[in-house]
Amino acid sequence: MKFSIFLLLILSLSAINADSLTLNYREQRYERAELFEAYEAFGVDDHIIQNEFEFFRYAGDIKGLMDQRLSDRKLWDDKYIITNVTPTKINSEDMVYVSYKNSWPERGDWIAAYSPPVYTAEEIAATVPVKFAWCDEGGPEYHVNGEGTLKFNMTNLRAGINFHIFSGGFRKMTHQNISAQEVTFINNNEQLRPRVLATGDPDIYTVVWSSDYTTKKPVMKWAWIPQGLGTQTEYHAVTDSIKQSDLCGFPANSIGWHDMGQINKANLTGMKDASNQKIYYTFGDAETDTWSDKIWEFHVPPKAGEQPPNRPTTLVLFDDLGRGSNDDAWTWYHYGAASFNTTKSVGYRVSQGEIDAVYHGGDISYAVGYEAVWDFFLSMLTPMSASVLYFTTVGNHEADWFHMADKPSTTTFYTGHDSGGECSIPAVKLLPQPAPATAAAPWWSYDVGLVHFIGMSTEHNFTTGSPQWKWLEQDLAGVDRSVTPWIVFGGHRSMYINSAYGPNVKGKYRANSDIAVSNLMIEHVEPLLWKYKVNLGFYGHMHTVQRQSAVLDHKVVQKSQPRVIDGLTWHHHEDPQATVQMTIGTGGANLMFNTNATQPAWNEMTMTKWGYALVKAVNRTYLTWEWVESSTDKVLDRMSIAQKDPSTDGVAFNCPSGFKVCGSEGTYEPTVVPTPTPSHYWGPNEPTVLPTPSPPPPCPPGMSHHWHSSECYPCSVGKYNPGYEHECIACDSLSDAKKY
Ligand SMILES: [Fe+2]
DSSP, X not given: OHHHHHHHHHHHHHHHHHOOOOOOOOOOTTHHHHHHHHHHXXXXXXXXXXXXXXXXXXXXXXXXXXXXXXXXXXXXXXXXEEEEEEOSEEOTTEEEEEEEEESSOOTTOEEEEESSXXXXXXXXXXXXXXXXXXXXXXXXXXXXXXXXXXXXXXXOXXXXXXXXXXXXXXXXXEEEEEOSOOBEESOTTOOEEEEEEXXXXXXXXXXXXXXXXXXOSEEEEEESXXXXXXXXXXXXXXXXXXXXXXXXXXXXXXXXXXXXXXXXXXXXXXXXXXXXXXXXXXXXXXXXXXXXXXXXXXXXXXXXXXXOTTSOEEEEEEOOOOOOOSSSOEESSOOOTTHHHHHHHHHHHHHTTOOSEEEEOSOOSOOTTXXXXXXXXXXXXXXXXXXXXXXXXXXXXXXXXXXXXXXXXXXXXXXXXXXXXXXXXXXXXXXXXXXXXXXXXXXXXXXXXXXXXXXXXXXXXOSTXXXXXXXXXXXXXXXXXXXXXXXXXXXXXXSSOOOXXXXXXXXXXXXXXXXXXXXXXXXXXXXXXXXXXXXXXXXXXXXXXXXXXXXXXXXXXXXXXXXXXXXEEEEEEESOSSOEEEEEOOSSSOOXXXXXXXXXXTEEEXXXXXXXXXXXXXXXXXXXXXXXXXXXXXXXXXXXEEOOOXXXXXXXXXXXXXXXXXXXXXXXXXXXXXXXXXXXXXXXXXXXXXXXXXXXXXXXXTEEEXXXXXXXXXXXXXXXXXXXXXXXXXXXXXXXXXXX
């Protein structure tokens, strides 16, 4: 046992030393063209179809197309052959090489990896691949000789894998052949994907990791030096899992379902006394003596009010990540390839001890109901999540779903299907947030060094008087600025955003448009930020980078001024009397270019590149913000804030004249707005869409209502009826239809 720990130490340290900034990713060459093809084919509003999730819903209904195509052509046609799969026994993250020879090579030919393996048309129709790759990317002469080899980087999915060839892309997908060889994991019970998360108690963090269900005695141990692990106490982990029935709808609980394995959670205690130090930990199954394949190191952040010894409190912030990999394959569906660079770039800084915490403000993995994605995503995340505290807030792609009476986490603010039926459950179970966050009320705050961090949920009611609003006021009122002189506030959808996604051509706002949300946030949340002197607000959702002025109620309170230090230009704010706002929605998700050419006065900078923000609380009165491009590791924008020490100068901004937030006497008076009752139909700023007064009469068996309609439609029609917000998909009876 001691010998194996020693070997692990050597392996783990050499891995850290060998780490470098070798950054690469591939352009997402198919994605936009196929989306636009889908828009055109189905004539849908491009605000309805915003990503591949919708693309597959509308254009690639797996079951329907499979049924249709399998009847057209001979099954297992030998003109398409997978000639070799190697190796066939692998460990997590190993590369599998899949070779093929196709006699009718076309651009739309692709290889799918299924796990567990599938064999029949019925099995293929009932699930989706865990990864896929395009045949013409596997051989330079593919169009001539039909030959190629594709690399599949496989994370341990706790089940075997087989490979299938399809032609016809996704819209005309035709099954062609199946691999004779299958891949199995040497050990389905590998101990994987550590992430260290704050609990709310500053003395206790949680190490969360994934394993097979055969782990019966999950334990974690930590030590000050790696050699000390062999004799350390084993801390027992509690276990959790995500059941198919926990999830709320399509595709998460149907074709997208994939068991995410056992979730093990063990407490790291005594962390107050470990601040600013490096600790080492391992975890595994004590019963079978199965341990993580390396010793992990964790950088304990500074306690509240403390600085690291040789540098400022340093935070990494970004939104909208997704997942990428270094192979030829894409997860199903594919989204956020550039996240691979962000993870590597931030991970490198983490390995160098430069970072105290990472705060990922929503739109996390973009699994949106294709659950195997979470395994790939959490493996990608480990360079960051295993070694510093990892904070998240939920975005629309984790949370949003239609209200279901028996599932409290579905009480989200916006109607929509953006979570793909996940309704927050995978996000909050796999990446638990600090107290008091729960799946139904995912908001929290936490102190790291000189910074009080806040995570709000823009996906849950935040209007004046709502539970979240009351919590926020209470939290802000309780911040001791003599301990944490800086407040960094985060949520997913932007409070200030230069976006063309506002009113539609008829001048009507969609309730969840960027501008409608911005207006609502400014009306209800901004007064609290102003009242309690929040220094920095950051958000995402729109996949762009924007730096705004110190701004209040849509008006500039202070523009930044250029300040040159050592040849570098900083956009400086000297004692600003309002919050400086940011959008940093480019962790890795597809870039968005829907910025208005005419900038609002408060929008100082816009760029559309992938990267993250480095925030450094230099001391009690000086904070810097640098925006780093992931692929080059270059700082492309700099901002700084100087404030008077709030412990001596007060904890409120001065009241600027001409702002209603101040009131006539310079005091803050919130506008009390009744909290609407959540329903299927409820969305803010959309009063014309009212709840149906009484439910329409039930439909006969085999038919169902579409949302916003009292008419009955045959269930099968729903698949091809994109004019409705929510469709009856794959339902065979009225009771099935009601599930949606
Ligand atoms: Fe989003």
